Each structure stands twice: as structure tokens, then as C-alpha cells.
Amino acid sequence: MxxxxxxxxxxxxxxxxxxxxxxxxxxxxxxxxxxxxxxxxxxxxxxxxxxxxxxxxxxxxxxxxxxxxxxxxxxxxxxxxxxxxxxxxxxxxxxxxxxxxxxxxxxxxxxxxxxxxxxxxxxxxxxxxxxxxxxxxxxxHSESLAIHARAVTLFDVPGMETQLDYEHRHREILQRFGRYPHRNAMLGRVSTPEEIAFLRQPGSTF
Known part of the structure; x- marks a missing residue:
């Protein structure tokens, strides 16, 4: 019923x-x-x-x-x-x-x-x-260099040496490209020839 x-x-x-x-x-x-x-x-x-x-x-x-x-x-x-x-x-x-x-x-x-x-x-x-x-x-994780300027100071403390090293590496990528190239495909962004060459290198992603 x-x-x-x-x-x-x-x-x-x-x-x-x-x-x-x-x-x-x-x-x-x-x-x-x-x-x-x-x-x-x-x-x-x-x-x-x-x-x-x-x-x-x-x-x-x-x-x-x-x-x-x-x-x-x-x-x-x-x-x-x-x-x-x-x-x-x-x-x-x-x-x-x-x-x-x-x-x-x-x-x-x-x-x-x-x-x-x-x-x-x-x-x-x-x-x-x-x-x-x-x-x-x-x-x-931010793609802002202004944010990374703060990140460097946050990680620059005893016990976070490994994280500080990773932070410097992340920041260098942003200084070079203005973004994280390994995110381009996922975010629908077109990679530049320089980014494509960079992504072929070991350690280019995190």
C-alpha cells in the first residue's frame, strides 16, 4: 500500500x-x-x-x-x-x-x-x-613568498633542522617559478618549458 x-x-x-x-x-x-x-x-x-x-x-x-x-x-x-x-x-x-x-x-x-x-x-x-x-x-604548503618569509623564521628553531632545509628548498622553487610546478597538472595549469625540464629532475616534487 x-x-x-x-x-x-x-x-x-x-x-x-x-x-x-x-x-x-x-x-x-x-x-x-x-x-x-x-x-x-x-x-x-x-x-x-x-x-x-x-x-x-x-x-x-x-x-x-x-x-x-x-x-x-x-x-x-x-x-x-x-x-x-x-x-x-x-x-x-x-x-x-x-x-x-x-x-x-x-x-x-x-x-x-x-x-x-x-x-x-x-x-x-x-x-x-x-x-x-x-x-x-x-x-x-603555501605558494606565497610572503608566507614563506614567515615560514623560515618558524622552522628556524632547534629540533626543526630537517624541516628548515625542506622549507628552503620549497622557497627556492617558488623564487624560481612563482608556484610549485608539480601541482600544475592537478590544478589545470599549463607548465612552461622550464618547468617541464625541472619536473624531469629528481627531487622536483615533494
């Missing part, structure tokens, strides 16, 4: 409520994000291209990333750890979930703004060194 209008409305309301409940259930906590990134994963896994890990992050944190992209996780910013977790979701998980697509970089401006706020509030100083590295990573 077909649903009456009331039955249909009730069914729709139930479906909507179930959907909202499922979405809320799928949103991770800041602690879960930090535990996974800083405790479960190894340093090698942070920067490795691993399809299995990308899939795991998409499954576990895909809904969280979508919520962060909609600025729905503002309440995370009540604590330094919560703000860091939001930065990790936007700046790191986005690169895993959307690897090799333009979407991998779509949340970079928001992640950078959150990192700038974290620093302006002096909250980065409350984080352990390894966590501070990832709080600063949005600066390195």
Missing part, C-alpha cells in the same frame, strides 16, 4: 534524522585525530605515498574532513590541541584523501589561516615539537 502524505513525511524526517545521526557519529574527536596522526602513524608514513593508508584515512576521517571544510568544527578551536587537530585534518588528511587531484590543495588557505591564528595566540608554544611542525606545515 502506498505511503500517505503523512507517512511519507514521517519517513523522510526519520531518514534525515538518521543521516544527521550517522554524520555526527562519523565525526572524529580532536583527540582521535591527534592520536592517529602522532601516535599510530610513523614519521615515514606521514610523507609516504600509500594507497592503503589513503583509503584508511578516507574511511576513518572522510566525514571529519568534509565537516572541517565547511567550517563546522569551530568548537575544536577552544584548545591548542583542538586547533592543531583541525589543521592536521585540513592540511594533511586532505592530501591523503584527495591525492593527485586539485582537491588535495583546496583547504590550504583555511589551514593556513588557522595556523596563523594559533601562532598569533601564542598557542603553538604550548605544543610538543613534533606537533608544532605540523602546525607550521601550512606555511610550507
Amino acid at each position: 502506498p505511503d500517505t502524505p503523512r507517512d511519507s513525511a514521517e519517513t523522510a524526517d526519520t531518514d534525515t534524522a538518521d543521516s544527521k545521526s550517522k554524520t555526527a557519529h562519523d565525526i572524529a574527536t580532536p583527540q582521535a585525530v591527534c592520536d592517529f596522526w602522532f601516535e599510530t602513524l610513523t614519521a615515514k608514513q606521514w610523507f609516504a605515498k600509500d594507497a592503503a593508508l589513503d583509503g584508511e584515512i578516507a574511511d576513518r576521517f572522510g566525514a571529519t574532513l568534509a565537516a572541517a571544510a565547511r567550517c563546522e568544527l569551530w568548537h575544536w578551536r577552544d584548545t591548542p590541541a583542538g586547533r592543531l587537530a583541525e589543521i592536521v585534518v585540513l592540511d594533511q588528511f586532505s592530501r591523503n584523501v584527495h591525492r593527485d587531484t586539485a582537491a588535495a590543495f583546496a583547504q590550504d588557505p583555511l589551514a593556513l589561516a588557522l595556523a596563523q591564528e594559533l601562532i598569533a595566540r601564542g598557542e603553538d608554544a604550548k605544543l610538543p615539537l613534533t606537533q608544532r611542525i605540523f602546525a607550521y606545515m601550512p606555511f610550507m
